Amino acid sequence: xSSSLINRTDIDFxxxxxxxxxxxxHLEHFCDHSKETFSAxxxxxxxxxxxxxxxxxxxxDENEPQMLNQEVKIADEVHQALGQYYAAGxxxxxxxxxxxxxxxxxxxxxxCKALLSxxxxxxxxxxxxxxxxxxxxxxxxxxxxxxLYLPKLLDGTYMGTMALTEPQAGSSxxxxxxxxxxxxxxxYLLSGNKIFISAGDHDLSENIxxxxxxxxxxxxxxxxxxxxFIVPKxxxxxxxxxxxxxxxxxxxxxxxxxxRGTTSTMLSFxxxxxxxxxxxxxxxxGLQYMFQMMNEARIGVGIGAVSLGYTAYLKAVNYARDRxxxxxxxxxxxxxxxxxxxxxxxxKRMLLKAKSFVEGGMCLSFYGAQLVDKKTWCxxxxxxxxxxxxxxxxxxxxxxxxxxxxLEANSIAIQVHGGYGYTREYPLERLYRDNRLNPIHEGTEGxxxxxxxxxxxxxxNGEAFNYLSSQVEQTIEHSLAIADTKQLGQALHDGxxxxxxxxxxxxxxxxxxxxxxxxxxxxxxxxxxxxxxxAWLWVKQALVANEKLKTASDTERDFYLGKKHAxxxxxxxxxxxxxxxxxxLDKNDxxxxxxxxxxx
Numbered sequence: 001x002s003s004s005l006i007n008r009t010d011i012d013f014x015x016x017x018x019x020x021x022x023x024x025x026h027l028e029h030f031c032d033h034s035k036e037t038f039s040a041x042x043x044x045x046x047x048x049x050x051x052x053x054x055x056x057x058x059x060x061d062e063n064e065p066q067m068l069n070q071e072v073k074i075a076d077e078v079h080q081a082l083g084q085y086y087a088a089g090x091x092x093x094x095x096x097x098x099x100x101x102x103x104x105x106x107x108x109x110x111x112c113k114a115l116l117s118x119x120x121x122x123x124x125x126x127x128x129x130x131x132x133x134x135x136x137x138x139x140x141x142x143x144x145x146x147x148l149y150l151p152k153l154l155d156g157t158y159m160g161t162m163a164l165t166e167p168q169a170g171s172s173x174x175x176x177x178x179x180x181x182x183x184x185x186x187x188y189l190l191s192g193n194k195i196f197i198s199a200g201d202h203d204l205s206e207n208i209x210x211x212x213x214x215x216x217x218x219x220x221x222x223x224x225x226x227x228x229f230i231v232p233k234x235x236x237x238x239x240x241x242x243x244x245x246x247x248x249x250x251x252x253x254x255x256x257x258x259x260r261g262t263t264s265t266m267l268s269f270x271x272x273x274x275x276x277x278x279x280x281x282x283x284x285x286g287l288q289y290m291f292q293m294m295n296e297a298r299i300g301v302g303i304g305a306v307s308l309g310y311t312a313y314l315k316a317v318n319y320a321r322d323r324x325x326x327x328x329x330x331x332x333x334x335x336x337x338x339x340x341x342x343x344x345x346x347x348k349r350m351l352l353k354a355k356s357f358v359e360g361g362m363c364l365s366f367y368g369a370q371l372v373d374k375k376t377w378c379x380x381x382x383x384x385x386x387x388x389x390x391x392x393x394x395x396x397x398x399x400x401x402x403x404x405x406x407l408e409a410n411s412i413a414i415q416v417h418g419g420y421g422y423t424r425e426y427p428l429e430r431l432y433r434d435n436r437l438n439p440i441h442e443g444t445e446g447x448x449x450x451x452x453x454x455x456x457x458x459x460x461n462g463e464a465f466n467y468l469s470s471q472v473e474q475t476i477e478h479s480l481a482i483a484d485t486k487q488l489g490q491a492l493h494d495g496x497x498x499x500x501x502x503x504x505x506x507x508x509x510x511x512x513x514x515x516x517x518x519x520x521x522x523x524x525x526x527x528x529x530x531x532x533x534x535a536w537l538w539v540k541q542a543l544v545a546n547e548k549l550k551t552a553s554d555t556e557r558d559f560y561l562g563k564k565h566a567x568x569x570x571x572x573x574x575x576x577x578x579x580x581x582x583x584x585l586d587k588n589d590x591x592x593x594x595x596x597x598x599x600x
Contacts, residue, residue: 004318005049005118006310009559010359011042011111014366017544021370024105029377038108044088045112049119052081057120060261061430065202070250072201072263078123082204085116085127086156095154099138106376110303110369114362117307121434122261126159126199128304132296133160133211137230140281140289148236149209159205162290162297163194163212163231163267171447173287174222178214178269180229180277190214190231190277191270193251198441200265201233201250207242208233212269212277213286220284228286229277231269247275258433294442298399299372301442303365308435309406310358312413312428313351319417320347341416350416354409355562356570360534361402363541368398386467393456393464394533396448401530403438404445410435449522452529454515458507465503472496472536479539484546484564488539491571495578499532502582509588520593521585528578528585535575542567 015021015038022035056077065072085091094109095101116124134153137146137160152158169175178192192214194200201208210231219225235243251266269275281289320342327336328343341347371394374387410432414421421428439445457465476496479489506525510518545563552560 003046003050003115004311004314005046005054005115006307006362007314008042008046010362011114012039013544013559013563014363014541015107015111017548018363018541019107019366019370021105021107024107024370024373024377027377027379029103030105032103033105038104041093041102041104041108042111042115045090045115048081048084048088048090049115052077052084053116053119053123056081057122057261058427058430060120060122061434062260064255064260065253065263067201067250067253072203072250072253074202074204074263075261078126078261079204081120081123082127082156091127091130091156092154095138099150099154101154105369106372107366107369110299110365113300114303114307114310114365117304118311120261121304121308122259125259125262126202126204127156128300129162129199129297130156130158130160132300133162133209135296136211136228136280136289136292137209139292140228141230145230145278145280148238148240149230149232152207152240153209157205158207158209158232159199159202160209160211161197161199162294163197163200163210164290165196166193167195171444173213173226176213176215176226178212179217180214180227180279181217181274188216188229188277188279189270189274190229191274194267194269196254196441197265197267198259198262200263200267202263206234207236210248210267211280211290213290214277216283223287225284226286227283228280228289230280231275231277235276247272257436258430259437295395298395298442299365299368301438302361302368302398302400302402305402305406305435305438306358306361306365308431308438309354309402309409309413310362312410312431313354313358315426315428316354316413316416317342317351319420320351347416350412352566352569353573354412356538356566356574357405357409359541359563359566360538360570361406363537364394364398364401364534367537368394389464389467390471392459393452393468396443396452396456396526397530397533399442400439400445400448400526401534403435404527407432407435407439445523445526449526450519453506453522453525454519457503458510462503462507468533469496469500472533475536475539475543479543482543482546485539485542488542488567488571491575492535492539495532495535495571495575498579498582499528502528502585505586517588517590520590521588524581524585528581531574531578535571535578538567538570 016035024030025033059077060075065074089102092099092101093104094106096103130153134150137150153160166176180188180190182188212229212231213226214229215225216227231248232246233248235246237243247270249268249271251268254264256264321340323341324338325341326338326344328339371387371391375384375391378384414428414432417426417428420426476489476493479485506518542564545560549560
């Protein structure tokens, strides 16, 4: 199936050839499925994207939601698209049969998310947030709360948010001031202000279920004192019917550069009598519970960034094939025929760079999704443990690497289009604006880098990093043994050795001198780590493509040769940039730390 959203051949190649996702059907939880059911689900998501999501992407961008009498009305096209989405069962796709789900692997749901996000990420965001919200309630709420909220979140009757950020706190959750006071009935009255709450108000569902971080009166200061609450827009009676409006008020809408079709809200809780709130799990474990939602959201951010970069890349390729400009440099004749710009070496360079980013990013996202499936459903305890280790160390990369480099693919796509790319007549500028949010939300690069270097690398004496190293070194050994991939294997060998040396040096500084000194250039480490991991995944793709070429048809050969060439580009042009970052890290350069604030 050809597509202007994401190359379907690439999705199948990564899922079924590189990661052998069909093997998940050997696990009991997925035993009713097959490659055919997986493919049919992805086809359905593609058709929904093309028929219902993509057609109104420009409409909701140009006519963003407005607040009227503290209410928000969303375009009819969004209602229709999400109605089709939930009617097709996607709201509960990964859930168990008991919950009305399909028991699909997370890997397949991420592929579907990629297509729908490429079609219209602003509309898809409403359902995406609800999925994560529902999973927190499913995993941590008591039975009463599950029964009241979960079924309706999964079928789209209700939608959900996560309400963390406050005006004075930003990413510093320790500074949250929202507070909750316990009542005689065991529930709470909550008050406080939240900001930048995506999908915080709309008319797409009967109710909006907010997951709110707040501090119970008397709890310790800092993150350890935070608890997590369900605070619905409308109270829900014990029989499941809607009750009165809760004391949750829309204080205003925030108008954004991108994602304009998704409401971004300022919410006020408890302006009058206090918002009725229902504790999830145990007191003072709110951040622990919320992190499940945040980690799932971080994988979602990554694949969303891939999607927006990928569809822009495909549009740039198609434009470059059709756009005639300039002539062959060897036989330049003033009145000779023009050639398509895709023949120009610099346009090839730009497209190769974008291809290496978006296809590398999608490979990274699918790998992370498969780790989620194996961590959750493998019957072998050791396999679950190893998958959890890899997922832990890679989560900062799963969010941050695509957010940076697939955004760059959007910029490249605009450049390939020239002046046309900078106009609203083409979707490139909208796709860029939408993607620019991804480096910011769910933890900036700085936050992800501190998580990676300050926690994940050093936890359990480097256990996760050492296991990742063993996986990379297996790929190196495999690629060095094959003539067609030997050069790639050598480049990966050199790049991984460089990263390992820098990692061990940074750990030594942390132990012998100070952790703060180690973390001063943590973003550079994030970049070098991410680039080297993606280089590894490109070598894995090249190995599979090399094998597939032995029996490929003429059409298939183009795809597999394109894979090998993109791998060559990434290993030759991009991976060396990691060594530059490692060189600065090895010197433990303190230029940034030593800069006085008064010197700016």
